[in-house]
Amino acid sequence: MYQPSEEFSFDPEYPEGLTKVGIPCLTRAQVHAIRVYDFFSGCGGTSAGLQNAGMVPIVALDMDGEALETFRLNFPDAHAIKSDIRTVLTRDLEPYFERQRTVPILFSACAPCQPFSKQNRQKKEADARISLLTELTRFLERFRPELLFVENVPGLQEFSEDEDGPLHDLVTVLDRLGYWHTARVILAQDYGVPQNRRRLVLVASAFGPIDLPEQTHGPGRAPYRTVWDAIGHLPHLEAGESDTSVPNHYACKLSPLNLERIRAVGEGGGRLAWDERLQLDCHRTVKGYSDVYGRMSWGKPSPALTTRCISLSNGRFGHPEQDRAISIREAACIQTFPKDFIFVGTVNGMARQIGNAVPPDLATSIGKALIEHVDKYWSNTDG
Template sequence: MDRTFTAIDLFCGAGGLTEGLRQAGFHVLAGNDFDEVAGQTFAATHIDAKFVPGRVQDVSEATLLKAAGLRPGQLDCLVGGPPCQAFSVYNHQRGLHDERSQLFREYLRLVEGLNPRWVVMENVTGIMSAGGGEAVKAILSGLQKLGYYVEFRTLRTEDYGVPQERRRVVFIGNRIGMPIIWPEQTHGTSDGLKPFVTIQNAIGDLPVLENGEDLGVRPYRHAPKGDYQTMLREGSKRVLNHSAPRLGPINIERLKHIPQGGSWRDIPFDLLPEGMKKAKRSDHTKRYGRMSWDGLSCTVLTKCDIHWGAYIHPEQDRAITVREAARIQSFPDWFKFEGSRTEQYIQVGNAVPPLLGRKIGKALLETYAIDERHENQQPMRAVG
């Protein structure tokens, strides 16, 4: 393949999917998001892409085409993940009544206007059940009416080298009559697969911090150990976005009782928050969870809050930092997140892990290679 493959990223956030596609070999020309701080991160980390700010409802295909320097039908791939909170299992009020659940229709509107050769859409697994599966049916029928052949699967990020239990529903489609190639699993427990990437592999080389400590930009703890640390440290000499949130004295006392792999169940009853003293032992399985060096992370959310998940460092009595969350999401270390620490956590938690994005991008390019061989044997086709 001797040409550049182009993409536009809707709901781009800080640019996790954009970064993955870039690593795969795509040239992402533009990204859109309503979050201006995430847009600052996107613009600073992807200088070749034009950030288009604003609500997707207010963005026209003409605006995106102008930003990308393309005409309708010239774009290779339109990607995007409409905000997922309405479908998330963590949102107990989820459903199609939430206006955020309708943003996939804006994606379909822009697919029609841009007419890309390929489309990729991702979302949380809650989209499968919310509204009785009506959103999935609407996405499939909407793309099919626009002339796209579409498949969807639930992908587990740990199967592709991301040190995190994270499930995402991914839709892939094209209008050029090609089969869909899905990324092959590379990590797992079966013969022939690489071992899962662990928390130790992911964050073991990052500087030690006390609770609430912020030492600014810091050197690494030691030389990289293993392929994952080596990969994410490429192009970086210092550690960015690495400061510990300050937990109150009562939480620090609770943490002292929680071993690696432990949780709220290890906290003495008299130290439990009042609301958890009546909890069943089977409830709140991730609350006050401490990570294990040899395990995977739970899903990184927009708040790495120890009250809601296993976000306690394996050894240090503190919550994980933005950089540690970014490592678990597979962001490279040179990737600097802008804004307040709260805004940085949101950007990391909302992102598609770049490594998953890269795997998807590589699978698309593999299909492109088949398509090009097909085109070389066929008369020229009009784009449209």
């Protein structure tokens, strides 16, 4: 396990003679061992992807105890800290940094996105979670990471158009500290995730101008990955069953009526295929909510997974042909978690962990681009 320093004397005013970001001549091995500090880590989707790119997870900070248990299981060499970021002082994290920095560090942050989601209909001004991303700026100012990766729903950008929003606060601090940065809304399916998931991604660097990587999938590139690509290999399940040969391959039970409902729906279909007897009273007078009780399509990316992605009644989360909602493992596969990534906690807790996570394959694409970015800097200053 990475051992934190017993003492800490970090000085953001780097000694004379070092590079602009305070790191002496980097070796290629150091460039490819960027240390990751994962704020709002959840179960570790970002860390899994960045680790796959070649980075080293050091610290995870989150207040979700179940998610952190999953993180600890899958990242035994990292430090998982259960705490609300609003109660954490910058000095509390000092022991987890090198006394004299020799390797670049990256801060990642995927603050809870529900306050900025279109599905959240409560008054946003009353949601205390809105300030969480702004809390990150304290740690940026104190520790000056060389790299930053932020991921959230596109609504964060829309909510932050005024001068009081968390994205505006973050960008203001980045500008003041001299970071180069860029942000835009991307499609996760453009980066190999078999899911129609729109996300706002921001990257920042102390090294030089930076951009997001080019998409890897889509027209003229590799074909989009589909639901079949993600879960077509998994064993058959009935509703309420599990298959112990595959970790977390469990599908929730369905009532007799809901079994009738899913059996009345074909691949890619939804509740509009039901006869009158199967309709819900709450849907009789509205035209929306056509995705609920729906099935995914084998040949397309899935809809965006939510924290209730294993519930038939909460979206188009039905298996394309088996009469049930997708299993925990199937949801994890659609989010591109590795097959040996194990989830722990309650069934609903595991679904929440998966739905909240950054898809690891998306984080890998970002991570590889950031390593190339630092490698370019290294090659320009070496020798």
